[in-house]
Amino acid sequence: MAQIKADPNKVAWEEAEFPILCETCLGDNPYLRMTKQSLAKECKVCTRPFTVFRWCPGVGMRFKKTEICQTCAKVKNVCQTCLLDLEFGLPVQVRDTALGLEDNAPRSDVNKEYFAQNMDAHFQDNGDELGSSGFGKAEPAGRELLKRLQRTEPYYRRNRQHICSFFVKGNCTRGAECPYRHELPQEGELRHQNIRDRYYGTNDPVARKILSGPRAGGAGRQFTPPEDKTITSLFITGVTEAITEPDLKGHFYAFGEVKSIVVVHKSKCAFVNFTTRVGAELAFEKTGGGVNIQGIPLRVSWARSRPVGARSEQRTEAEASPAAVMDALQAGPPPPPGSSSSFNYPSQDPTYQGSTSRRKP
Incomplete structure (x- = not known):
């Protein structure tokens, strides 16, 4: 006081x-x-x-x-x-x-x-x-x-x-x-x-x-549907342990067919994936950026598209195949700079005692 x-x-x-x-x-x-x-x-x-x-x-x-x-x-x-x-x-x-x-x-x-x-x-x-x-x-x-x-x-x-x-x-x-x-x-x-x-x-x-944001009824940036038509998912925040996947599906299924729902209680968020873009737009339009499920207020926004980087473009199907992965594991770790490809680490050959060694011809 x-x-x-x-x-x-x-x-x-x-x-x-x-x-x-x-x-x-x-x-x-x-x-x-x-x-x-x-x-x-x-x-x-x-x-x-x-x-x-x-x-x-x-x-x-x-x-x-x-x-x-x-x-x-x-x-x-x-x-x-x-x-x-x-x-x-x-x-x-x-x-x-x-x-x-x-x-x-x-x-x-x-x-x-x-x-x-x-x-x-x-x-x-x-x-x-x-x-x-x-x-x-x-x-x-x-x-x-x-x-x-x-x-x-x-x-x-x-x-x-x-x-x-x-x-x-x-x-x-x-x-x-x-x-x-x-x-x-x-x-x-x-x-x-x-x-x-x-x-x-x-x-x-x-x-x-x-x-001016979507939750206040303004024309916020997330209120407008994204230009990428492949985005058919909504991002839900404020999800607690009391809200389960059936609760979300029972609410959003009325707007369109739900393809899948991913709930992450640790991060208090969830993703609702619709089959069509029309269903996702209708769900976001009706919820108005927010929804109340089980007496808990949740925030609804559009999910972001996955960024396409240079690594994902260069990666081929052969690199991701199971055979290629097994070959890479059997090849062992790469040799240090300046050494030949036949270099072995001590942990790979129990007959050698020392820090480094080379295979005998």
């Missing part, structure tokens, strides 16, 4: 014992060590000093810390670190759009300070509850949309290390010992994000991408 200490001649500040975090930011480590520093930084929304917590969510992950104070987090019902909704794990703009909520939070410095002090008094009088109490009065259709958009489990890949800037420039000398990721950054509007825009739910590129 956060305590607000105020003085008539000073700006109020916050002291807290534990942060308000989502499950993803907290990490999967049950033995978490967290540091606490009172009045360490100012909140990036209301600019008031607050207690900063810092921790490592898991092995190989980057250290994370709280970015906003608990008062601002309670007003929007968001995580203090990632600023995503605590109930659905979605951006504020997506949640407010689906539920029809209006943002009445002030933007100026003086009004933000006055608004924060009033909200402090409100939370103390109402048992320090979060600002999600009014969400229950929202339309059922909006909540159903949010349930379809939310993730079914924490996304811990979001806690990975940042991309190494020296690797992007091509002069990183640390190699495998570099703690940062050696990847090229993705181009696009997702690179330009602002923490205040995410908090207020305005001009958020992540929210625009989610709202």
Whole structure:
């Protein structure tokens, strides 16, 4: 519980014992060590000093810390670190759009300070509850949309290390010992994000991408059938142990003849292969990008075509025949460079003792 200490001649500040975090930011480590520093930084929304917590969510992950104070987090019902909704794990703009909520939070410095002090008094009088109490009065259709958009489990890949800037420039000398990721950054509007825009739910590129996707009813890229007419499979995600192959077949068989179904419970996904392209298109059109089976929301998208590379083009039927495979196994491992084809390794001939040897003529 956060305590607000105020003085008539000073700006109020916050002291807290534990942060308000989502499950993803907290990490999967049950033995978490967290540091606490009172009045360490100012909140990036209301600019008031607050207690900063810092921790490592898991092995190989980057250290994370709280970015906003608990008062601002309670007003929007968001995580203090990632600023995503605590109930659905979605951006504020997506949640407010689906539920029809209006943002009445002030933007100026003086009004933000006055608004924060009033909200402090409100939370103390109402048992320090979060600002999600009014969400229950929202339309059922909006909540159903949010349930379809939310993730079914924490996304811990979001806690990975940042991309190494020296690797992007091509002069990183640390190699495998570099703690940062050696990847090229993705181009696009997702690179330009602002923490205040995410908090207020305005001009958020992540929210625009989610709202324009197929699960939100927009014209997303996966909503349009792929140009490759040979693709007759649908990719299902969110499959739990309670959903079996007969459950999927009983639902999708009404749209067309199902050729086969592959369920991978370890990855929580499944593939539904139709006999014809018409059946696959009808199934995706009726499901609308999402379906509910056994009370579990599933996401439906088009499966991708298998890439055709140079190896698959050069491979012939003779190379894949059983006789060719047996001949390759009997031939043994290849000789090292610079030696003849009659070279034998010690493990192949028990009469030789030593590291290497050659056959006697």
